[in-house]
Amino acid sequence: MTVHRDDLGDKMGMWLFIFTELLLFGMLFVVYAVYRSMHPEAFKLGGDELDVVMGTINTIILLISSMTVAMSISAMQKGNKKLALTLLTITLIIAVVFLVNKYFEWGAKFEYGFNPGAPELLELGHGTILFFGLYFIMTGIHALHILIGIALFIYVVWQIRKDKIHQTDYVWLENTGLYWHLVDLIWIFLFPLFYLIH
Amino acid sequence: MSEANNAHNVSYLEYKGQYKGLLAWIFSTDHKRIGLLYLYTMLFFFSVAAILGLLMKTQLIAPGYTIMGPQTYNSLFTLHGIIMIFVIVVPGLPAVFGNFFLPIMIGAKDVAFPKLNLLSWWFYIIGILIVLTSQFMGDGPPDTGWTFYAPYSFRTPTNVLPAVFGAFVMGFSSILTGINFVVTIHRMRAPGMTWFKMPLFPWTLYGTAWIQILATPVIGITLLLIVAERLMGIGIFDPALGGDPILYQHLFWIYSHPAVYIMILPAMGAISEIIPVFSRKTIFGYKAIVLSTLAIAFVGYFVWGHHMFTSGMSGRALYTFSFLTFLVAIPSAIKVFNWVSTMHKGSLQMQTPFYWAVSFIFVFMIGGLSGLVLGSLATNVHVHDTHFVVAHFHFIVFGGTGYAFMAALHYWFPKMFGRMYDMNWANLGWGIFFIGFNTLYLPMFYLGIMGMPRRYYDYLPDFHGGNIVSSLGAWVMVSGIVIIFANLIRSARHGEKTTEKNPWGGKTLEWQVDTPPTLENFEEIPTIEKGPYEFED
Ligand code: HEM
Ligand SMILES: [Cu+2]
Numbered sequence: 151m152t153v154h155r156d157d158l159g160d161k162m163g164m165w166l167f168i169f170t171e172l173l174l175f176g177m178l179f180v181v182y183a184v185y186r187s188m189h190p191e192a193f194k195l196g197g198d199e200l201d202v203v204m205g206t207i208n209t210i211i212l213l214i215s216s217m218t219v220a221m222s223i224s225a226m227q228k229g230n231k232k233l234a235l236t237l238l239t240i241t242l243i244i245a246v247v248f249l250v251n252k253y254f255e256w257g258a259k260f261e262y263g264f265n266p267g268a269p270e271l272l273e274l275g276h277g278t279i280l281f282f283g284l285y286f287i288m289t290g291i292h293a294l295h296i297l298i299g300i301a302l303f304i305y306v307v308w309q310i311r312k313d314k315i316h317q318t319d320y321v322w323l324e325n326t327g328l329y330w331h332l333v334d335l336i337w338i339f340l341f342p343l344f345y346l347i348h
Numbered sequence: 349m350s351e352a353n354n355a356h357n358v359s360y361l362e363y364k365g366q367y368k369g370l371l372a373w374i375f376s377t378d379h380k381r382i383g384l385l386y387l388y389t390m391l392f393f394f395s396v397a398a399i400l401g402l403l404m405k406t407q408l409i410a411p412g413y414t415i416m417g418p419q420t421y422n423s424l425f426t427l428h429g430i431i432m433i434f435v436i437v438v439p440g441l442p443a444v445f446g447n448f449f450l451p452i453m454i455g456a457k458d459v460a461f462p463k464l465n466l467l468s469w470w471f472y473i474i475g476i477l478i479v480l481t482s483q484f485m486g487d488g489p490p491d492t493g494w495t496f497y498a499p500y501s502f503r504t505p506t507n508v509l510p511a512v513f514g515a516f517v518m519g520f521s522s523i524l525t526g527i528n529f530v531v532t533i534h535r536m537r538a539p540g541m542t543w544f545k546m547p548l549f550p551w552t553l554y555g556t557a558w559i560q561i562l563a564t565p566v567i568g569i570t571l572l573l574i575v576a577e578r579l580m581g582i583g584i585f586d587p588a589l590g591g592d593p594i595l596y597q598h599l600f601w602i603y604s605h606p607a608v609y610i611m612i613l614p615a616m617g618a619i620s621e622i623i624p625v626f627s628r629k630t631i632f633g634y635k636a637i638v639l640s641t642l643a644i645a646f647v648g649y650f651v652w653g654h655h656m657f658t659s660g661m662s663g664r665a666l667y668t669f670s671f672l673t674f675l676v677a678i679p680s681a682i683k684v685f686n687w688v689s690t691m692h693k694g695s696l697q698m699q700t701p702f703y704w705a706v707s708f709i710f711v712f713m714i715g716g717l718s719g720l721v722l723g724s725l726a727t728n729v730h731v732h733d734t735h736f737v738v739a740h741f742h743f744i745v746f747g748g749t750g751y752a753f754m755a756a757l758h759y760w761f762p763k764m765f766g767r768m769y770d771m772n773w774a775n776l777g778w779g780i781f782f783i784g785f786n787t788l789y790l791p792m793f794y795l796g797i798m799g800m801p802r803r804y805y806d807y808l809p810d811f812h813g814g815n816i817v818s819s820l821g822a823w824v825m826v827s828g829i830v831i832i833f834a835n836l837i838r839s840a841r842h843g844e845k846t847t848e849k850n851p852w853g854g855k856t857l858e859w860q861v862d863t864p865p866t867l868e869n870f871e872e873i874p875t876i877e878k879g880p881y882e883f884e885d
């Protein structure tokens with residue numbers, strides 16, 4: 151069977167998938183907006199409990215990782231396999247670091263009993279319960295996306311090493327990059343909504 | 349590759365790939381085989397859910413305990429609803445006939461992403477299996493109804509979790525199919541097939557695919573939130589923790605109303621293929637059908653509130669949703685006029701697919717007009733959550749999508765299997781089914797107006813008469829289904845062989861390829877010069 155190749159079609163597919171992801175998070179943002187407007191005070195106080203330094207670090211490194219993945223695509227276009235691999239490895243490491251930070255952040259929240267269902271949280275009133283419910287759900291689903299990104303990067307690195315992805319056929323790398331930008335973009339909205347706005 | 353096993357001259361049914369036996373099917377990336385995988389899965393689960401329906405109707409033949417108690421009845425309508433909606437009509441025509449015929453009708457060798465297509469089927473099967481585990485685990489089958497309304501869905505001790513999660517997984521299948529079809533239609537049309545030379549079935553698949561992409565994530569996240577609610581008590585929908593159960597209803601219907609267009613648009617597409625062929629006439633108002641398809645897909649996003657008229661909304665929201673609901677009925681009506689005008693002065697061929705198509709128009713109109721009764725605020729309050737609603741959605745979903753599915757199956761059957769079914773048995777089955785269907789569901793309109801609520805195993809003695817008629821109708825209808833299925837299954841295996849390319853005299857591309865099609869459909873990709881329905885020359 152003749153193999154059908156259509157890079158533009160493949161990228162189009164990825165964009166459509168990105169739409170679905172935006173809608174999925176979009177609905178969560180709607181829920182957030184509804185409850186924030188109902189409990190502005192509690193959401194503000196909830197935000198104060200979050201670790202802005204940790205959040206800022208994660209935002210910065212995630213932005214850097216978006217840059218490294220974009221650079222690795224241009225390296226691939228120029229046929230510089232080694233550079234592309236190095237940049238991807240950096241991206242991968244950043245993704246893992248992001249999760250490690252998240253782990254400590256969440257750990258601290260669990261310690262204080264801010265996790266859903268904790269008896270301490272249940273005493274804090276509806277607004278706070280909802281704030282932390284949303285916080286864990288939204289950052290949790292985002293973290294899941296980071297995990298999927300990690301899996302994709304590992305796959306892409308492996309394929310590049312096998313020369314299955316190369317200078318004239320790198321749509322997998324490009325699509326993974328697109329996906330990673332999406333993950334980054336969503337975080338860019340999550341960060342101010344939870345950590346910063348007053 | 350040997351001459352005997354060449355992708356150009358061996359039918360897709362006989363082609364020998366890498367695997368043998370069952371594996372040659374469940375690991376095949378051929379769009380035609382995948383279409384049949386969906387078909388078999390659906391026929392099986394449809395039969396299961398139809399038996400559940402029949403059991404419910406048997407329970408309702410007399411007031412009080414007849415063959416089951418309330419808990420059993422509740423779990424039956426839940427499973428019945430979940431299967432019929434998520435397993436049958438949402439994937440529905442796109443998964444079966446879309447997979448099989450979309451590439452052929454636009455002159456392509458396969459869909460854009462064949463592997464993703466297979467993955468879609470696997471998600472579908474895994475989702476079904478997860479749903480089924482809910483029936484056999486410790487705490488008993490779920491009893492929430494397929495709508496999983498909050499807060500009951502996380503208060504009930506029954507196994508709601510696997511049911512919700514299974515539906516979530518099936519959502520992936522739906523999204524992937526949608527993405528695949530949009531890219532296929534954009535990128536793989538044969539040279540010369542401009543947008544307005546594309547047949548109508550692909551057009552409706554296109555509209556549907558967009559809804560699948562843009563609406564399914566909403567139900568995905570909503571179901572995930574129910575999962576989180578049950579597992580961790582995050583409180584989003586739980587009034588005890590500050591959450592709002594009405595918000596759940598909004599999110600649920602923001603998907604589930606567009607989803608009814610996922611169910612009905614491809615059905616309309618199939619009917620638009622069949623009517624011109626059996627009238628020997630060009631479709632009347634091709635562009636009107638295309639534009640009304642897109643209009644439905646678009647306006648369909650803004651009417652979800654009509655499911656919640658009694659749930660608590662501001663007056664302004666009520667009027668707006670009601671008004672928009674009336675608007676969305678217009679494009680559907682336009683299509684009915686188009687079909688009828690196509691038949692007008694045509695030379696009608698009285699054959700099985702045509703019977704199904706015409707009866708589709710009949711039941712679809714009853715369903716659609718009753719929808720307007722439900723869309724008006726005052727009447728809605730009276731019949732909301734009664735059997736009137738049950739009648740309405742069966743007329744639309746079963747009457748619409750179900751009839752169109754059967755029409756499509758009888759229309760494309762010879763092409764798919766290279767065999768012909770017995771037309772007499774097929775017509776007889778159709779007749780019995782049609783009588784049974786109306787006897788079953790028409791009385792429900794009356795019962796609903798009189799005030800009989802839905803989702804109860806029992807009723808007041810006043811409703812007995814209507815229920816007897818309705819329950820008898822169920823048995824008649826199921827006898828029709830048995831005849832139809834027996835005939836089709838027998839014919840698929842032993843029916844008269846045919847290699848006739850164009851048994852009905854259709855003009856679209858699938859009637860120009862071999863019967864059954866070869867693995868790659870076309871030896872050479874055709875160049876398209878004419879529109880799809882030019883019968884007059
Ligand atoms: C043999 C065929 C069928 C029979 C006898 C049947 C009968 C019934 C009955 C008795 C109910 C419960 C009404 C109530 O008490 O609320 C019901 C509900 C329902 N049916 Fe069917 N039905 C059939 C086919 C279908 C088909 C083909 C579909 C969809 C394509 C469908 C979709 C539904 C849905 C969505 C519900 C609502 C479930 C719920 O309330 O959770 N049914 N049906
Ligand atoms: Cu609706």
